[in-house]
């Protein structure tokens with residue numbers, strides 16, 4: 001569009017019609033980027049016209065739309081969910097984490113969480129809440145089980161951690177939060193994938209997103225797991241019937 005948002009629709013249509021055919025896509029960031037156009041060559045087999053290689057603007061379109069963030073002021077940012085075609089592996093691994101969460105013995109004052117640690121696309125450890133003795137957490141157990149099974153070894157670099165609920169950043173028990181356990185091993189983790197954010201039922205203001213991302217570990221929510229993860233997490237919790245009984249009480253007094 002031109003100055004003041006003025007435009008002539010025919011001109012825009014004509015311009016868009018040429019993009020990716022005779023004219024490559026351009027942007028303010030890469031105004032001269034050579035991009036994908038029809039090459040004038042044809043496929044030997046199906047005779048379809050072939051495109052030239054994509055350029056920087058074609059390749060950046062998705063990333064650009066995925067996340068907007070101020071480079072100077074971290075106070076604002078916007079991120080879309082990952083598209084379904086980009087998360088086949090993540091969906092598979094989060095399903096496994098959910099299977100782990102389902103093994104938890106439910107308790108009314110804690111969440112049921114499952115965790116899977118992967119390296120090069122393979123599962124190298126799993127854990128769930130209270131799997132190991134005591135008031136233990138899923139991520140804590142997955143890490144402990146890895147080190148038990150590989151005495152004297154470090155975690156490989158480039159690991160990914162899947163957890164059905166984001167790592168805790170504060171524990172009422174005074175035990176070390178899972179966030180700190182992951183941060184201690186931050187050189188070994190590229191990404192933490194979560195199914196659902198921690199609700200404020202027991203502890204408010206989970207800071208795992210800020211802490212992980214500012215320490216070089218990516219934090220991504222895998223789309224499609226919010227409800228499933230929360231449902232498993234709250235198994236054994238009493239249904240919130242407070243309002244109902246308060247209402248009943250009021251009615252009784254009338």
Ligand SMILES: [Zn+2]
Nearest residue numbers: 137167168178
């Ligand atoms: Zn935890």
